[in-house]
Amino acid sequence: MKIIFEKTSIEKLKAQAYIFLCYEDKKLFKEELRLIEELLNCKIAGISLEDFEGKEKQTVLVYTDKHRIILSGLGLKEKLTLEKVRKATARGIKKIKSHKIKTVAVEILQDLTLKGVEIEDITRAQTISSLLALYSFDKYYTKKEDQEIHYIREIILFSQYNSLGKYAKEIQEGIRTGTIIGESTNMARDLGNEPSNVMIPAELARRVMALAKLNKFSAQILNKSQIEKLGMRGVLSVAQGSEHQPKFIIMEYKGGKKNDKPYVIVGKGVTFDSGGISIKPSAGMAMMKLDMGGASAVVGIFNAITQLDLKLNVIGLIPCVENMPDGKAFKPGDVIKAYNGLTIEVDNTDAEGRLILADALSYASKYKPAAVIDLATLTGASVIAIGSVASIVMGNDQKLVDEIIKAGDQTYDRVWQLPLWDEYDKMIDSDIADVRNSGVVKQAGTILAGMFLKRFIGDYPWAHLDIAATAMRSSETDYDPKNATGTGVRLVTQYLMNEGKKLKK
Template sequence: MSGLGKKDDFTLERMRKASARAAKRANDFKLKTIAFEVMKLPSTKNPIGETAKLQVEICMMALYTCDKYLTSTKDKKIKVEEMIFFSNDVNLKASGKEIEKGVRAGEITGNAVFTARDLGNEPSNILFPEEFARRVKASGEKNGFDVKVYDMAQLEEMKMGGIIAIGKGSKNNPCLIELRYNGGRKSDAPVAIVGKGVTFDSGGVSIKPAAGMEAMKMDMCGAAATVGIFEAAAQLKLKVNLVGIIPSVENMPGGNAIKPGDIITMYNGKTVEVGNTDAEGRVILADALAFVTESKPKVIIDMATLTGATLVALGNFVTSAMSNDAELTKDMYKAGQATFERIWELPTWDDFDKLIDTDQADMSNMGTPARMAGTIVGGVFLKRYVNNYPWIHLDIAGTAMSSSSTDYSPKYATGVGVGLVTHYLREKYA
């Protein structure tokens, strides 16, 4: 039994935590089957099917383990094999259909989060850009969305200067991965999702401190979430067209690496002075954003572990958001409240935009002074590449990776972004 507290104080987050704790406790007892009663919740308007969805995905997320490379089977932690959901609602026939639909949606979303976590947790010696592209193609074939990969030769032909510049310091070539899901009408403009895919970030020549660098295999969690979202959208058969763009690189200090002071010509022809090679995410995302505008999207959503400064601003509880569109921000905020993948908007006023101006190029990839408004500076840099399309930037550096586990979010990659954006898409296009 897992208590929900006083009825008047009930929240959906209490339900999440109670469900997660119950699932974990059952697993501790090595139970293979657990059953949950699904009920209409007090103090909320949540339909019973949505409650079932919530319980399924939270139980799955709570039981997730990162044990792929353990060689001893006795160390494998998941024992639960089956979850049963039932209702005592008097209108059982209607409730049963709602619950069945909710359980299926929860299972799909839970598995999509697993995809994002698994990709985020992969070691970078195994998951480098070209291997990442192969896995995305395999996911597309399995789940029903199209994938096209642009290799180094094609990137050079396309003049993807930002992606090439960041990737050329590694022996593993960069690539650009394009995902397409066509669930809407042929004439419908797509929703664009862009995910940062740095499979390992050493910082390049502006190298990071050694302590904690092992976590930089997770600097592609935005890209991992993008894959999870496409899997969920395809399996849920959402009535929307999606285009996804993943620029995937390793940021390494090899002999061909870019250096502070270098000037890059980007895909859209703009020039960028390199102030710091560890501000690489915005450089590759800028090429990806400029590229995706050619698809004339309804909106653009980008997700990136972009700045450590977001941890200073909002900690690891909330995702920083920057946008040029109030309606998109409002919709994403609501999705964050519904899924507890909360966002908080930061301003992108012209005062901040001026911080990236520089004498020798169109802009710098660093602001001046260097430590002022770090998260916002990353956002206003990206804003220059979206060509006035409705856009929201989600800086998930604080929420995508964790050094400790919570009730339903594990240590390491959390899969954040999948639930948030999938909920947004379901509300708009289910």
């Protein structure tokens, strides 16, 4: 996909369709229509707009004698947000993508009334939402008519105001960074959507190695015997019921100074979660191929930060397993020893993600990190707690949590904080080991999972992102598809971009 900024006048654009963003305010709406008529030398007045009034969620395709024009509503100007710009842009793209159009021109919204939002931010947001709206996963269809085909090969961002020409450098940077982040999010979606008979631990490891060769990071894959030597019994126990051996993936990006402390990003990589001996109900189990949402996000993040050339050192850790029932599978009542030496009573084999994260998070201490962030589709309880509107964040360092919340607000890949109060800690005490992997009471399931992870944190700032509610969807939204969403890529990449900017000051 090619996305460019064109400073030339609109009549010289070689586009087959034009997308304009319209306010609901009657005066502004009428002014926009008049301006479109002047710019494109066409008549919209008198053409049916199908009750289009510029309201949020409204989109209409208009045919004039010369042009295809898509109008997408922003709602009232006084209530404008950057997310409404994203959604209006995405709806416009989706409206036209099934038509046989290769080049579409998209209006850059020039509105400097958005607090703290620069033209580069607007351009990045529109670029990302355009790419996310075009996503489809149809590689396994054998009939062409079943595939979701879009013909768009080029998006031209333009402005109806000549004044935007002076912001050309900022607009170009917004397109560059937006393209990288959008494509990296779609990469994470692809990984998550692969069927679990294809995306086994060895296949994910293979794809990471292939990606490392194309980008500026190194990768190391630890096999079962190496994992055994390290004493990562959490990873090994979860994997022992599967015929597919575990992998522990280490990614390393050296964009900062040699002695700069690295940021460590950890992703839960359960390529399929049957629940093990504590087997899940059959309804919805097919979606458990998406239980590697954290791992796919880490891969997408690394694809993004290396191309963005961030001046940071970043480590990626992915414990990768398949959780299956078998005669050799681990069982409720087992006691296992994690990498840091703590013993864990297994109460529920379907609470396996926290076991492999326990090893990875304690292993992260060896890097003496500036901060550690883990992403995991960890608890179904998170869906009950706050629904699929946002991910959940918890941590031991409020400054880090606040920075993640800020990045979430910037990208709309949002998070909501839950507490890790001491009173919750006793709820995961075990009678026979240091800790048990599920609570003794049936409450606060998401928090108790966070409290479990906290037991394995070293001396570093840490934030846990439970993305179980947001990494997969049962139906599409304006720019999120059904199934894998790539949640976490935009959020953590933005956080790291913000950290990189701090170092420049």
